[in-house]
Structures are given as C-alpha cells and as structure tokens.
Amino acid sequence: MSLEANLDDLRQHAEDFDRRVGFTYTVLSVPGDDVIGCVYIYGSRQDPGVTDVRSWVRADHASLDAELYRVVSDWLAREWPFERVAYAPR
Structure with a gap:
C-alpha cells in the first residue's frame, strides 16, 4: 500500500470512529510502541444484528x-x- 493510500485509509478509520460506525485499534508491542497489528470492529454488512x-x-x-x-x-x-459478534476463532 502506498503512503498516500495508507493515509486515506487512516482518515477513513478516524471518520468511522468519530461517527461511531466502526472502531479500529492499533496493536502495539510491549514493551515499546512498535506497531505489530490491528483490530477492526464494524457492524456486519450482511446482518445488522452482528x-x-x-x-x-x-x-x-x-x-x-x-x-x-x-x-x-x-x-x-x-x-x-x-449481542452477536462474528470473530473467526484461532
């Protein structure tokens, strides 16, 4: 992903968070502040109750x-x- 595309993606996630329609969290290493992952929480597009x-x-x-x-x-x-969360088990 280009830096410009990444910045656009971050802006969209911030807008979703502000509107309370989606929540994206950065996963940081401990100790330290190295980004090692992400978590995305959004309403289902197929089922409004999920x-x-x-x-x-x-x-x-x-x-x-x-x-x-x-x-x-x-x-x-x-x-x-x-009420219902769809999160693929590991």
Whole structure:
C-alpha cells in the first residue's frame, strides 16, 4: 500500500470512529510502541444484528495471533454491548 493510500485509509478509520460506525485499534508491542497489528470492529454488512471483528498481527509476531484473539474476545464480552459478534476463532 502506498503512503498516500495508507493515509486515506487512516482518515477513513478516524471518520468511522468519530461517527461511531466502526472502531479500529492499533496493536502495539510491549514493551515499546512498535506497531505489530490491528483490530477492526464494524457492524456486519450482511446482518445488522452482528458485529464483525477482524484482527491481524505482523508475520514476525504471528505467535501472538491466538493471544490477541483471546484478549480481544474477552474485552468485547466484558466491555462492549454487542449481542452477536462474528470473530473467526484461532
């Protein structure tokens, strides 16, 4: 992705967040502030009663993918008011 396309993507995510129609979070390394992945939370395009969640981690941190899934799943269940979440298990 070009820098310009990436900036456009970031602007769209920020606009979605401001409008409360989608939420994108950066996953950072600990310790440090190295970006190692992302989490996307959006309403389903196919089913209005479902919240779609996607996440990824960089290939050099692939071993953290299942842990990210667990942490995000727990966080959503504990803190978010979603009735149904579609988040592909790891």
